[in-house]
Amino acid sequence: xxxxxxxxxxxxxxxxxxxxxxxxxxxxxxxxxxxxxxxxxxxxxxxxxxxxxxxxxxxxxxxxxxxxxxxxxxxxxxxxxxxxxxxxxxxxxxxxxxxxxxxxxxxxxxxxxxxxxxxxxxxxxxxxxxxxxxxxxxxxxxxxxxxxxxxxxxxxxxxxxxxxxxxxxxxxxxxxxxxxxxxxxxxxxxxxxxxxxxxxxxxxxxxxxxxxxxxxxxxxxxxxxxxxxxxxxxxxxxxxxxxxxxxxxxxxxxxxxxxxxxxxxxxxxxxxxxxxxxxxxxxxxxxxxxxxxxxxxxxxxxxxxxxxxxxxxxxxxxxxxxxxxxxxxxxxxxxxxxxxx
Amino acid sequence: xxxxxxxxxxxxxxxxxxxxxxxxxxxxxxxxxxxxxxxxxxxxxxxxxxxxxxxxxxxxxxxxxxxxxxxxxxxxxxxxxxxxxxxxxxxxxxxxxxxxxxxxxxxxxxxxxxxxxxxxxxxxxxxxxxxxxxxxxxxxxxxxxxxxxxxxxxxxxxxxxxxxxxxxxxxxxxxxxxxxxxxxxxxxxxxxxxxxxxxxxxxxxxxxxxxxxxxxxxxxxxxxxxxxxxxxxxxxxxxxxxxxxxxxxxxxxxxxxxxxxxxxx
Ligand SMILES: Nc1ncnc2c1ncn2[C@@H]1O[C@H](COP(=O)(O)OP(=O)(O)O)[C@@H](O)[C@H]1O
Ligand SMILES: [Mg+2]
Numbered sequence: 001x002x003x004x005x006x007x008x009x010x011x012x013x014x015x016x017x018x019x020x021x022x023x024x025x026x027x028x029x030x031x032x033x034x035x036x037x038x039x040x041x042x043x044x045x046x047x048x049x050x051x052x053x054x055x056x057x058x059x060x061x062x063x064x065x066x067x068x069x070x071x072x073x074x075x076x077x078x079x080x081x082x083x084x085x086x087x088x089x090x091x092x093x094x095x096x097x098x099x100x101x102x103x104x105x106x107x108x109x110x111x112x113x114x115x116x117x118x119x120x121x122x123x124x125x126x127x128x129x130x131x132x133x134x135x136x137x138x139x140x141x142x143x144x145x146x147x148x149x150x151x152x153x154x155x156x157x158x159x160x161x162x163x164x165x166x167x168x169x170x171x172x173x174x175x176x177x178x179x180x181x182x183x184x185x186x187x188x189x190x191x192x193x194x195x196x197x198x199x200x201x202x203x204x205x206x207x208x209x210x211x212x213x214x215x216x217x218x219x220x221x222x223x224x225x226x227x228x229x230x231x232x233x234x235x236x237x238x239x240x241x242x243x244x245x246x247x248x249x250x251x252x253x254x255x256x257x258x259x260x261x262x263x264x265x266x267x268x269x270x271x272x273x274x275x276x277x278x279x280x281x282x283x284x285x286x287x288x289x290x291x292x293x294x295x296x297x298x299x300x301x302x303x304x305x306x307x308x309x310x311x312x313x314x315x316x317x318x319x320x321x322x323x324x325x326x327x328x329x330x331x332x333x334x335x336x337x338x339x340x341x
Numbered sequence: 342x343x344x345x346x347x348x349x350x351x352x353x354x355x356x357x358x359x360x361x362x363x364x365x366x367x368x369x370x371x372x373x374x375x376x377x378x379x380x381x382x383x384x385x386x387x388x389x390x391x392x393x394x395x396x397x398x399x400x401x402x403x404x405x406x407x408x409x410x411x412x413x414x415x416x417x418x419x420x421x422x423x424x425x426x427x428x429x430x431x432x433x434x435x436x437x438x439x440x441x442x443x444x445x446x447x448x449x450x451x452x453x454x455x456x457x458x459x460x461x462x463x464x465x466x467x468x469x470x471x472x473x474x475x476x477x478x479x480x481x482x483x484x485x486x487x488x489x490x491x492x493x494x495x496x497x498x499x500x501x502x503x504x505x506x507x508x509x510x511x512x513x514x515x516x517x518x519x520x521x522x523x524x525x526x527x528x529x530x531x532x533x534x535x536x537x538x539x540x541x542x543x544x545x546x547x548x549x550x551x552x553x554x555x556x557x558x559x560x561x562x563x564x565x566x567x568x569x570x571x572x573x574x575x576x577x578x579x580x581x582x583x584x585x586x587x588x589x590x591x592x593x594x595x596x597x598x599x600x601x602x603x604x605x606x
């Protein structure tokens with residue numbers, strides 16, 4: 001039963017679902033302008049979508065390759081500073097800034113991986129933690145470009161040199177990139193590289209025997225994860241228009257890990273669900289509750305408890321609740337008709 | 342280098358020690374083209390270690406392993422990377438099945454042709470023509486092999502939860518994807534019941550005849566080896582006892598003492 005459900009999910013081409021998801025998200029600015037939802041909701045949802053992009057990259061690393069990075073926030077922060085520097089200080093086009101601000105963190109990621117991934121996978125966690133701290137120091141100390149603790153500003157993006165986006169336009173751009181990343185992820189994990197990563201995580205012996213170069217594939221998946229972190233950083237910078245060193249601390253990297261654990265390891269829709277829970281629930285629900293809303297750090301407690309509950313009851317993430325729901329539904333439904341196995 | 346006209350693999354003075362323990366001790370044997378060759382010995386004799394040395398999972402302390410690759414050249418495998426070997430025509434299965442639970446049966450088999458995929462990362466991200474063409478071609482080949490093994494009906498199910506005998510067949514199917522010259526099987530019959538073992542014997546014979554390759558297998562079960570192998574090498578404590586036809590091995594006194602003596606306990 002469970003097997004069957006999982007296969008349907010795997011072989012099914014979900015492009016149309018992703019597109020529909022994108023269209024629904026794109027309606028949000030309209031709802032805001034009609035006064036149906038609050039202005040600030042757009043900011044919350046935009047940041048959830050940005051963290052979804054970042055978490056999808058990390059899910060490839062964690063869920064498929066079995067590696068852990070603790071440097072997500074650092075690489076994301078690097079993306080913000082680079083794009084701010086290139087567009088605001090140098091006055092270069094957004095597209096060029098996007099490419100450079102993804103490529104440079106990727107290069108640093110590859111260098112980190114080259115040193116740490118050769119021996120054992122878990123060295124990556126330590127190396128990325130170190131890199132992340134170094135990067136944060138750089139954000140503080142290199143104040144002639146980063147403005148130190150006071151932070152750095154940028155503007156909404158101008159596309160192709162003439163199309164100046166506003167807040168809503170930038171939000172739509174974020175939705176576009178999220179849907180693009182979802183499609184890319186789906187395609188990758190269902191092609192030979194995705195299978196190679198799964199094989200490497202499941203059995204290094206089988207992977208080497210089947211000709212999979214483990215070192216190369218570890219590096220590859222880490223480089224992709226870094227690229228998506230940096231992309232998230234670029235989008236963040238041009239939506240929030242402000243970056244500062246303390247936005248890129250270990251806590252954020254851990255929250256993005258929590259997104260995957262809570263939402264669903266190896267699941268694209270699970271990652272999105274996780275991002276809505278981890279980055280949405282505290283902002284949208286907890287803060288509005290009486291008493292709980294006034295507790296400092298209620299979000300941490302919430303995420304902590306949720307992780308424990310999820311690990312206990314849905315070790316592969318809350319997204320797997322849908323199988324239980326479907327099974328219960330089938331049971332209820334079938335009982336009414338006749339019983340056939 | 343030696344003359345390897347009719348030979349596919351030549352293991353020469355192979356030795357490896359773990360701490361003080363000599364797991365393989367100055368072992369030599371060779372395998373002919375198109376031969377089913379058995380490596381037998383009691384538990385702990387060093388059989389799996391020999392396999393791990395051939396496939397470069399372990400680096401031997403001494404000795405050479407000459408292999409006639411699928412381009413016809415003779416190469417010493419010692420010092421090569423494990424992941425380079427499948428491209429030379431050498432593939433293996435594992436004693437403790439190494440399949441990927443999260444992948445479907447057919448996806449597991451497709452991994453056996455990993456090195457044949459050439460589509461770039463970019464091409465895969467956007468599932469462009471080359472990716473689709475490769476996926477279709479190789480999926481079809483995997484399905485044909487599964488069909489041949491009578492596993493068509495489960496091809497799209499996850500590997501997790503399949504019965505043991507089926508898992509063994511899936512691993513074998515994965516090993517066949519690239520038309521190897523030499524297939525190394527580590528205890529293929531272990532854990533199988535009599536009818537499953539019979540069907541495995543037939544499959545292995547079929548593979549040898551249809552695919553024009555050699556097979557090196559480790560086995561515990563003497564009956565299985567006798568009915569299947571052209572020649573057998575018996576080892577104990579990492580040392581060679583005898584090489585010969587199944588009949589010669591059965592009649593060999595040393596083998597009887599070392600190996601058969603232990604069988605009836
Ligand atoms: N990686 C290893 N480290 C230490 N000892 C090992 C290792 N691999 C095998 N051995 C030892 O080498 C001997 C031969 O093992 P093995 O080749 O697995 O035997 P067989 O496959 O014939 O049952 C055993 O004594 C085993 O404990
Ligand atoms: Mg063994």
